[in-house]
Amino acid sequence: MDCGTCETAGPIQVVKPDVVEVSLTISDKAQDMLADAFGDDRSMALLVGVLSGGCSGYMYDLQIIEETDQSCQEVNINGFRVLVPNASSHLLDGIEIDYVDRLMGGGFKINNPNADSSCGCGESFA
Amino acid sequence: MQTGRYFDGHLSVWRGADVLAFIDGLSTNRVHDLRKGECKQTTFTTTTAKVLDRVVLFHMGDFIACVSHAPFWEALHAHVSPRILGQDVSIFNASANNEFYIRFGHEQKTTGLYSTEDGVTIGHLESGYDLIVATVGTHVESEEHLDSFHEWRIERCVPWAGYEITSKHHALACGLADDIHPAKGCYIGQEVLTRMISRKKQGRMLSIVANDEVQPSEITTRGAARSLAIIRM
Numbered sequence: 609m610d611c612g613t614c615e616t617a618g619p620i621q622v623v624k625p626d627v628v629e630v631s632l633t634i635s636d637k638a639q640d641m642l643a644d645a646f647g648d649d650r651s652m653a654l655l656v657g658v659l660s661g662g663c664s665g666y667m668y669d670l671q672i673i674e675e676t677d678q679s680c681q682e683v684n685i686n687g688f689r690v691l692v693p694n695a696s697s698h699l700l701d702g703i704e705i706d707y708v709d710r711l712m713g714g715g716f717k718i719n720n721p722n723a724d725s726s727c728g729c730g731e732s733f734a
Numbered sequence: 735m736q737t738g739r740y741f742d743g744h745l746s747v748w749r750g751a752d753v754l755a756f757i758d759g760l761s762t763n764r765v766h767d768l769r770k771g772e773c774k775q776t777t778f779t780t781t782t783a784k785v786l787d788r789v790v791l792f793h794m795g796d797f798i799a800c801v802s803h804a805p806f807w808e809a810l811h812a813h814v815s816p817r818i819l820g821q822d823v824s825i826f827n828a829s830a831n832n833e834f835y836i837r838f839g840h841e842q843k844t845t846g847l848y849s850t851e852d853g854v855t856i857g858h859l860e861s862g863y864d865l866i867v868a869t870v871g872t873h874v875e876s877e878e879h880l881d882s883f884h885e886w887r888i889e890r891c892v893p894w895a896g897y898e899i900t901s902k903h904h905a906l907a908c909g910l911a912d913d914i915h916p917a918k919g920c921y922i923g924q925e926v927l928t929r930m931i932s933r934k935k936q937g938r939m940l941s942i943v944a945n946d947e948v949q950p951s952e953i954t955t956r957g958a959a960r961s962l963a964i965i966r967m
Contacts, residue, residue, distance in 0.1 A: 609792070609799060609855040610831035610869040611747045620746065620825040623815040660817035661759020663925040664781055678820050695820035725781075732920060734781055 625698040632656070632692070632700065634685050638707040638716060642688055645672060653682070653689035656705065656718075658696035662732020664725055666699060668718050698722075735840035737866070738880040742895070743834025744804040745867060749797045750822035757791065757798070760814065762905055762927070764918040768793045773848045773857040773865075777913045778810055779923030783904040783930075786810050788895060788913065790857055790865050792848055799855075801834065801865060803895040835866035835876050838886050860912060861892050888957040891942050897955045898940055898962060906930055907964055909940030938964050 634642070646652055655676060657669040673691070680691040692700050704719040720726075723733035748757070758766040763776035770793050778786040787806040792799040802810060814825075837856070842864070848857040853869035863883075868874050884894070893899050893909040905914060905927060914927055930936040943963045945956065955962040 609745070609794075609850065609867040610853065611794065611797060611799060611826075611828055620811065620815075620827050622818055622825070623812075625816065658819055659759065660756055660819060660821065661922065662920045663922065665817065665922050667759070667920070693820045 624695075627694045628697045628701045630681055630683065630692045630697050630701045632683060632685075632690065632702070633704045634688065634690070635704060635706040637709070638705045639686060639688065641707045641716070646688070650687055650689065653691045654705075655680070655691045655693075656700060656703070657693045658699050664732040664734040666734065667732045670716055735837065736882055736886075737835050737837045737874065737876040738883050739876050739878055740834040740836050740880060742804045743829070743832070743867070744802045744807045745828045745832050745834075746800045746802065746807075747797050747826040747828050748800055749824045749826070752821040752823050753798050756818070756821055756823050757800075758918070758921065760817065760922055761789075762910070762914045762921060762923070764915040765791055768798075770795045771848065772846055773859065774846060775859055775861065775913055777905050777910050778813065779905055779921075779927070780813070780901075781922055781926075783906075783923035783926035784901050785899055785903060785905055785908055785910070786813050786901065788893075788899050788908075788910060790859060792855065792857060792867075799828075799867070801857075801867060804829065805896060806901075809901070831870055833868050833870055833872075833874070835868065835874050836880060836883050837864040837866055838862070838883055840864075862890060863892070884955055885957050888942060888955055888960055888962050891940060891962065893940055893962070894955065898964060903938065903964055904930075904936070906936040907938040907940065935967075937967065939967050941965050 652672050655671040655673050659667045659669050661667050678693045680693050683690045702721045706717045708714050708717050726733040754766045761776040761778045773792045775790050777788045787802045787810045789800050789802040845858050845860045853872040855867045857865045899908045945961050948963045952963040953961045
């Protein structure tokens, strides 16, 4: 096998969607839960990203982080730093971050106007 | 043992720290734990579990070699490419540097492993045949067609790209149940396939039939006396 490293094999053109300036909202309940998670330390940020996979094609990726290597947009909502990677900004513009208080299937939920469908567990969308 | 040239092979080289997790999230088999020296078949499916392509992954150490089928590459690329997002995944086309062969009709002692010698990589696949990827210019003793391979496939109910494996059918109907890992978690198309498996209802299935047993339109690979067909269960 010749892997064609570097010289003979050209990189395959990858679709890179346009970067969108993201607007998003966080529901009151979600803000309460974030306040519990962050405490008084507002130097941390909530990273809202998207990974490939899941039953429907894309999966949400929520993390509390200090910093990231990813190129991100930062949105400040009532003192909460929210980071959105530019690479997935086109999938996240207009989302609402909500919190659902249920014993089963509860937790942070993303309401996404860009999603045509989502899977049963709500973690992935298309 | 026989070897036939496969002209529709396609080789892409996938690099980056996130490659295996990326493929794992987009295809039916568990590949995130693939290790150097191993090869594995997995199937990329749409959200409705229709097949985009069945590929063979070779873990070559610092990259993953993905052997797919040239007629399906455009659709597979269009499916995969926008999903890379910010992940560390780069894909290179190495098809022009390689030739592809199928070796069959011998006893396979080990599967899921490959060997490499003098520019020839031989993957021993769980489907019961070997996939050979040879650097262009390397001599591999072979026939110029796969006619006898298709007769071999019919006797063993082995599906093949462009015959049984097409975008018309979901992975179970194509006879790719062995590619579907039962416990790997979510991937595109998983909900649909899991529902069919748990309800034992998959609509159609790949079967070996006598040539006059089914409608000609249902035959996917016609043999001398028997054929493969995707028929309603």
